[in-house]
Amino acid sequence: MAPIGIKDVARHAGVSVGTVSNVLNRPALVSAETGVRVRRAIDELGFVRNDAARQLRVGHSTTIGLVVLDIGNPFFAEIARGAEDAADLAGHSVILGNSDENANREGAYLDLFEEQRVRGVLISPIGDVTDRLSRLRRHGTRAVLVDRSGEGTGVSSVSVDDVAGGYLAVKHLLELGRRRIAYLGAQFEIRQVTDRLDGARRAVAEVPGASLEVVTASGLSVVDGRDAGEQLVQRPPRQRPDAMFTANDVLAVGVLQAFVMTGRVRVPDDIALVGYDDIDFASATVVPLTSVRQPSRLLGETALQIMLEELGDPTLAPRNVVFTPELIVRSSTVSPTMSHSPDPHEGARS
C-alpha cells in the first residue's frame, strides 16, 4: 500500500540506496551482476522514480514546456509536432500548454512551468512577455520565442517574416487588379496579426487608388471567420471589398463557409480571398485557398534545437532565426477558368 521508494528497492535487492541510484543514473559504475539484481527488484516491486525528489536534488526538471496560442489551429499543431520530434530524438519530453489566445491562461502556464522548473520554455506569446522570460532565465530556465521575433529583447527566437508575408499576399491581390482590399484580423495585440497588416498596408501604399479596410473579427477561429463573413454579406454589394486577406487560414475557411452557404458572394469573382499559414486543409476547401505558406514544422524543430544548444552552452548569445514565407496561389484568387496560367505549386504537390 505504501508507495515504493528507492529504499524498498535497496532492501529487496540487498544493496544500499546509493547503488540503486547508480543503477538508475550511472549504470557504468555498477557491476553487471548487481545491476541485474537491482533491476529485477525494481520490476518486482513496480518501483517508479519520484521525479519531484529527483528534481529537488538536481535543481531542475528534464522536460521542456511549450505554450502555443491555439492548439485548434493546425499551424500550431504542426509546430508542436516539430518540437516533439526534435525533442524525442534528443531524449527530452515536451509538455504542451494551450493559451487559447487568453493572456491569463498564458500567464498561468508560465507560472506552472516556472514552479515546475522546466528545463526550457518555448512560447508563441500573446502580448509582451520579455520580463516574464527574463525572470525565468534568472531561475536558469531558457526561453525561445516561436513564431515571433525576439530581435532586440535578448531572447532567442524562430519566426517567419510576417510583414513580408502580408506584403506578398496583398501585392498578389493588387496585381490581379483588385483595389478595394479588406484585411480580416482579430486580437490585434498579437504581433503576427499586426505585422501581416503592416505588410498589407505597405503593398497598398505602392498602388495609387488602392484602399485597405481593416475588419475586426471576434476571434481567430473558424466560427469567428464565419461570423465576419456573414456580416460582410449583409452589406450592399457595392460596399463590399473586391478582395480579402485574412490573418490566418482558419479565419479564411470560416469566411468561405459564409460566402458559399449564403451563395451571394462568388470566390474569386466577386471577392478574391487569401489566407495565411497554408495549413493542410487549405487546398481542400470549397474553393482551394491561396495562402502564405510558413515552414510550420521546421519552426518547431528549429526552436527546440536552439533551446538544446543553449542548454548545452548557457553562454551562447541569443539567436534570431527568421524564415521567409512563400505565396501559394490557388483558385480562391485565380479562377482556374481564367486560364491565368495554372497553379504551378498545386501540380508540384500531387
Place this chain on the structure above:
Amino acid sequence: MAPIGIKDVARHAGVSVGTVSNVLNRPALVSAETGVRVRRAIDELGFVRNDAARQLRVGHSTTIGLVVLDIGNPFFAEIARGAEDAADLAGHSVILGNSDENANREGAYLDLFEEQRVRGVLISPIGDVTDRLSRLRRHGTRAVLVDRSGEGTGVSSVSVDDVAGGYLAVKHLLELGRRRIAYLGAQFEIRQVTDRLDGARRAVAEVPGASLEVVTASGLSVVDGRDAGEQLVQRPPRQRPDAMFTANDVLAVGVLQAFVMTGRVRVPDDIALVGYDDIDFASATVVPLTSVRQPSRLLGETALQIMLEELGDPTLAPRNVVFTPELIVRSSTVSPTMSHSPDPHEGARS
C-alpha cells in the same frame, strides 16, 4: 544568484518559514498585517515556489496529464480544449502530451506523468493500456479514458458509440443505393478504427448484394488520405467502390484532395464520401463532407469532470459515459442538385 527560497523570504520579512508557508497555503491562519509583509517580501525577492519540493512533501502534483492520439486532428484539439476549460474552472492545470499514434511515445508520456506523480491522467489510448492504468492507480493516480470505452476494465471512461457511428454512416450510403462500399482506415490497433469498421460491417450485412472492402492507409493524416485516394484513382473505374467511409474526417479531406486534383472521380456521383468527427473544416471542403458528429468538446469536459469527482471521492465506482453520434448529411453523399431534400442541419447551423 543563488535561487531564492522560502527561507530567504522568511528572513527578509522577519518571520519564520512556517509563516511564509501559511501565507502561501492557508492565508486564513495568518494576520492581515503579517500577510502583507510576507507578500511584499515575495515580490521584492521575486520568489517562486519550487513545486518539486512541495510535491515531494504533499505526495502528489496538482496537474492533470492528457495524452491524445493526434493533436493535429482538430477533433482531439477540441477534446483538449474542453478538458482545459473544465480544469480552468476548477483551478487545475492540464498538460498535454501528443502520442502521435505512436505506442512508444504514448508509453513515454505515461512514464513521464507517472514519475511526475500527476494528479490524474486523461488518455485516448492506442492499444491496451489497462495494466499501465492500474499501476498508475496504485500510486494514487486516477485515470479516465477518453474517446474509448473502459467497460469491463474498471476504469472510468467517456466515449462515443463508434459501432453505432459506423453503422449510421454506412446505412446512409446503402439507403442512397450504393452497394460497393469501401472503408478507409489505418492503425487498426486503435479501437475507434475497428469499432467503426464493425458498425459498417453490420450495416452491410443487412443489405443483400452489398459488399465492404477494407482499405488500409499508412496513417491517419491528410497526406495519408491523399495517398490512399490516389491509389484508388489508379484503379480502372469498374473496380472502384461507389461509396467510401473513412475512419476520420482528416482522411476524408485527403481523399477529397486526391479525387478533385486528378479530376477523375466526381463526388458524390462516382463515389459518395462519408467522414467521421465532423470537424469544423468538414463543412468547408471542396465538396462539403457528410460526417458523423461527436460531441468532442463535451467529451473533454466530461472526462475532466469525472476525474475531479473521483479525486474528490476515491471510493467512487468507475463510470462509463457513452454519447451517441449523429449523422450530418452534406453534399459529399447527397448532391444538392439531386434535390433529395436539402440538408436540414446545414441550415440550422448557419
Place this chain on the structure above:
DNA sequence: ATACTCTTGTGAAACGATTCAAAAACGGTC
C-alpha cells in the same frame, strides 16, 4: 492575580531521490 480560550507564529522533522567522500572488495605483484 489566575485560569482559560483564541489567535498567531515558531521551528524541527519529514518527504525520496542524488551525490560524494570514504570504505570495502578485488586482482595482481613481489
Place this chain on the structure above:
DNA sequence: GACCGTTTTTGAATCGTTTCACAAGAGTAT
C-alpha cells in the same frame, strides 16, 4: 601475506517545501 591500484559499494548530508505539536501573546471571565 603485505602492498598497491582499480573497481564497486556504502551511507550520511542535502535539496526546499509543508506540517504539526507547541509556545507566546492577547483578551476575558472568575
